[in-house]
Amino acid sequence: MTGGGSAPGKQPPPDKKAQGAGSVSPQKVSPQKVSPQKVSPQKGTTESGGSTRGDVPQEMLRELMKLKIRTKHLVSDQLQGAYSSVFRGQGLSFSEVRSYQPGDDIRWIDWNVSARMSDAFVKVFVEEREMTVMLVVDVSRSTEWGTRRAPKAHVAAEVAALCAFSATNNNDQVGLILGTDVVEKILPPKKGDKQVMRVIREILGHKPQYQGTNQRDALETLVMVTKRKSVTFLISDFFAGGFERALAMASAKHDVIPVMLVDQRDEELPNVGLASFQDLETGEEVLVDTSSSRVRKHYKETMRAFRGERERLFKRLGLDYVVVRTEESVVGPLRKLFERRQRRRRR
Numbered sequence: 001m002t003g004g005g006s007a008p009g010k011q012p013p014p015d016k017k018a019q020g021a022g023s024v025s026p027q028k029v030s031p032q033k034v035s036p037q038k039v040s041p042q043k044g045t046t047e048s049g050g051s052t053r054g055d056v057p058q059e060m061l062r063e064l065m066k067l068k069i070r071t072k073h074l075v076s077d078q079l080q081g082a083y084s085s086v087f088r089g090q091g092l093s094f095s096e097v098r099s100y101q102p103g104d105d106i107r108w109i110d111w112n113v114s115a116r117m118s119d120a121f122v123k124v125f126v127e128e129r130e131m132t133v134m135l136v137v138d139v140s141r142s143t144e145w146g147t148r149r150a151p152k153a154h155v156a157a158e159v160a161a162l163c164a165f166s167a168t169n170n171n172d173q174v175g176l177i178l179g180t181d182v183v184e185k186i187l188p189p190k191k192g193d194k195q196v197m198r199v200i201r202e203i204l205g206h207k208p209q210y211q212g213t214n215q216r217d218a219l220e221t222l223v224m225v226t227k228r229k230s231v232t233f234l235i236s237d238f239f240a241g242g243f244e245r246a247l248a249m250a251s252a253k254h255d256v257i258p259v260m261l262v263d264q265r266d267e268e269l270p271n272v273g274l275a276s277f278q279d280l281e282t283g284e285e286v287l288v289d290t291s292s293s294r295v296r297k298h299y300k301e302t303m304r305a306f307r308g309e310r311e312r313l314f315k316r317l318g319l320d321y322v323v324v325r326t327e328e329s330v331v332g333p334l335r336k337l338f339e340r341r342q343r344r345r346r347r
Contacts, residue, residue: 095124096123096124097110097113097121097122097123097124098121098122098124099119099120099121099122100114100119100120100121100122101122104122105122108122108123108124109121109122109123110122110123130171130172130173131167131170131172131173131230131231132172132173132174132175132189132226132228132229132230132231133163133164133167133172133173133174133175133189133230133231133232133233134174134175134176134177134189134222134226134230134231134232134233134254135160135163135164135174135175135176135177135199135232135233135235136176136177136179136218136219136222136232136233136234136235137156137160137176137177137178137179137203137235137236138156138179138180138213138215138218138235138236138237139153139156139178139179139180139184139203139206139208140179140180140181140208140210140211140212140213140240140281141208141211141212141280141281142213142237142239142280142281143156143236143237143261144280145263145265145280146263146326147263147264147265147326148263148264148325148326148327149326149327149328150326151326152237152261152263152326153203153204154204155261155324155326155330156203156235156259156261157200157203157204158330159233159235159259159324159330159334160176160199160200160203160233160235161196161199161200162330162331162334163233163334164195164196164199164200165193165196168191168192168193168195168196171191172191173189173190173191173195174189174190174191174195174196174199175187175188175189175190175226175230176199176202176203177218177221177222177225178202178203178206178208179213179214179215179217179218179221180208180209180210180211180212180213180214181210181211181212181213181214181217182209182210182214182217183217183218183221184206184208184209184210185202185206186221186225187199187202188225189226189230211280211281211282212240212281212282213236213239213240213281214240214242214243215234215236215238215240215242215243215246215247216242216243216245216246217246218234219234219243219246219247219249219250220246220249220250222250222254223246223249223250223253223254226254229253229254229255230254230255231254231255231257232250232254232255232256232257233257233259234247234256234257234258234259235259235261236258236259236260236261237260237261237262237266238258238260238310244313247313247317247319248317251317251318251319256319257319257320257321257322257337258314258319258321258322259321259322259324260307260310260321260322260323260324261324261326262307262323262324262325262326263325263326263327264325264326264327266303267300267303267304267307268296268299268300268303269288269290269295269296269299269300270290271290271291271296272290272291273289273290273291274287274288274289274290274291275287275288275290276288320337320340320341322334322336322337
């Protein structure tokens with residue numbers, strides 16, 4: 001990060017007064033709240049159809065195919081079994097009746113069939129495997145940030161692709177909500193690889209109307225448009241606040257899994273001397289003397305406390321969450337998440 005560079009949106013920037021002063025003003029550390037008058041679900045678009053192949057730029061098409069090949073391979077090799085055993089359907093459905101066998105639960109005897117056949121028959125139920133997976137993805141300007149392997153937006157697409165291909169391989173439906181200050185796009189849940197590719201294309205190629213973040217709006221929209229219980233992956237850097245109550249309401253209905261995107265520069269400043277930083281979502285710029293060890297230390301401690309506050313919120317709501325770093329593969333954190341849930345189911 002050099003002078004004139006951009007820092008993530010909604011990231012608490014060092015105070016302008018801290019230029020070379022060796023301190024950062026605490027009041028500038030808390031995330032800025034999105035102006036409520038910008039929140040308007042009606043401005044989002046709901047689409048069930050897909051654009052034609054010709055509408056996709058060749059560069060993005062190549063990126064989509066590379067991502068598809070890589071993620072499908074990773075799903076089949078490393079995630080599929082864990083996904084299938086962790087995420088279940090909506091319950092049990094009637095399959096057939098068969099002759100009673102010693103050890104069968106007498107509560108499942110079908111007395112009408114038994115009377116007609118002059119023998120004991122029991123009902124057989126099977127699990128409804130089909131499930132809905134919703135991807136709620138933050139596409140604000142801060143997700144364009146990334147100093148290592150890839151920007152957060154690309155990492156978000158990789159996470160979404162892994163989750164979506166895992167779902168479609170189990171014949172589950174996948175839907176998408178893209179949000180900034182408003183909900184900008186909704187893809188209703190559907191099955192199949194075509195739907196997965198549409199989801200990835202929307203994340204990578206979407207041109208946001210707004211720059212900020214409003215997770216509250218996205219979560220409230222999830223509750224309104226998704227009638228069945230779903231597994232929801234909430235993918236964001238979570239710099240913006242004000243979504244706590246909406247998250248609690250959404251998690252009461254859905255199995256919400258926050259996926260926190262983290263870049264190394266979210267956590268520590270480089271020592272590059274006097275540097276200009278810009279908030280990607282507000283356009284605000286600040287000049288910081290990064291050569292000051294006190295400034296760098298205060299920034300690191302403040303960001304660590306901020307992330308800890310988010311993680312405590314998720315734990316308080318009883319949510320599984322996963323941290324995905326831009327410099328690392330997304331497979332490891334997701335596999336650990338699935339394994340953690342699997343161990344808990346066995347207890």
